[in-house]
Amino acid sequence: QYTMALGKMKDLNEVGGVLLPKRVCDRWDQIWNFRARPDDLLIATYAKAGTTWIQEIVDMIQHDGDTEKCKRATTYLRHPFIEWIIYVARNAKDNLVSYYHFHRMNKNMPAPGTWEEFLEKFMAGQVLWGCWYDHVKGWWDAKENHCILYLFYEDLKEDPKREIQKVLQFLEKDLENVVLDKIIHHTTFEIMKDNPMANYTFQPPAVMDHSISPFMRKGTVGDWKNHFTVAQNEKFDEDYRKKMSRTSLTFRMEL
Numbered sequence: 398q399y400t401m402a403l404g405k406m407k408d409l410n411e412v413g414g415v416l417l418p419k420r421v422c423d424r425w426d427q428i429w430n431f432r433a434r435p436d437d438l439l440i441a442t443y444a445k446a447g448t449t450w451i452q453e454i455v456d457m458i459q460h461d462g463d464t465e466k467c468k469r470a471t472t473y474l475r476h477p478f479i480e481w482i483i484y485v486a487r488n489a490k491d492n493l494v495s496y497y498h499f500h501r502m503n504k505n506m507p508a509p510g511t512w513e514e515f516l517e518k519f520m521a522g523q524v525l526w527g528c529w530y531d532h533v534k535g536w537w538d539a540k541e542n543h544c545i546l547y548l549f550y551e552d553l554k555e556d557p558k559r560e561i562q563k564v565l566q567f568l569e570k571d572l573e574n575v576v577l578d579k580i581i582h583h584t585t586f587e588i589m590k591d592n593p594m595a596n597y598t599f600q601p602p603a604v605m606d607h608s609i610s611p612f613m614r615k616g617t618v619g620d621w622k623n624h625f626t627v628a629q630n631e632k633f634d635e636d637y638r639k640k641m642s643r644t645s646l647t648f649r650m651e652l
C-alpha cells in the first residue's frame with residue numbers, strides 16, 4: 398500500500414465505488430490478478446490504523462530482534478515473507494482524526510477541507526481507499542475463510558507484549574524473552590518517532606510537512622475527544638450504529 402502511497406494521490410478515480418489514486422485504477426487488472434506465493438505475508442490495514450507499527454513489529458520478529466538490521470531501509474522498502482495476512486483495525490474516531498491530520502501534512506494527498514467537511518466525507522466513504530466501515534467489516538468476515546490474524550490498535554496499545562505474542566504464534570516463531578522485550582521497546586511510539594527508518598522524515602518537506610503534523614503524531618487511543626464537538630459525536634454515533642448493526646465486530650474508543 399505505501400509503495401503506492403508515496404506517489405501523487407491527487408488525481409482520483411473509482412473502482413467499485415472506492416476512491417483510489419488514478420494510477421492505481423489504471424493498473425487495477427494487475428493488482429486484482431495478484432496471487433500470493435505460499436511464503437508471502439500480507440499486511441492489510443485501513444490507512445492510519447497502525448500499518449507502520451505492525452510492519453516494524455513483524456520486521457523485528459523476522460530479524461530476531463536485531464535493531465541494526467531493521468534500520469537497513471525505510472519501512473516501505475522492507476518486505477516480510479510469510480504466507481498469511483495480518484490485519485490491524487483501529488476504532489473509527491481515532492482512525493478518522495489520524496487520517497485528517499495525514500491529509501493535512503501529506504502534500505500528495507487531496508486537501509482534506511475543514512475538519513467538519515472531512516468528517517462528512519469519512520462517514521460517506523468518500524475518502525481515499527474507500528469506506529472504513531466496509532474495510533474493517535470485510536476483513537472481519539474474510540477471516541472466517543482465510544488464515545488472517547485480526548489485531549486491534551487499541552489492544553496493541555493496551556498490552557503490546559500480549560499482542561506481539563499473538564503475532565509470534567501466528568508466524569510460528571519462538572523467541573527468547575529478552576528478544577521479545579527488545580522488540581517491545583523498539584516498537585514503542587517514542588522509539589519509532591525517533592527512528593528515521595520508520596518515522597517518514599526521509600520524505601522531503603514538499604511531500605510530507607511534519608511541521609504541520611508529524612507522521613508519528615500522538616499514537617494514542619481517545620484523541621478523537623479533542624476533535625469532535627458534542628453534536629458531531631452524536632451524529633457520528635447514530636450513523637455508526639446503523640452501519641455497524643449487522644456485525645459482531647466491536648471497537649473500544651478509549652482505554
Ligand code: A3P
Nearest residue numbers: 445446447448449450495585586613614615616
Ligand atoms: P496518530 O496520527 O493518531 O498519532 P499508519 O502507519 O497506518 O499510517 O498509521 C499511523 C498512525 O499510527 C499514527 O497515529 C501514528 O502515530 C500511529 N503509530 C505509529 N507507530 C506507532 C506506535 N509504535 N505506537 C502507537 N502508535 C503508533
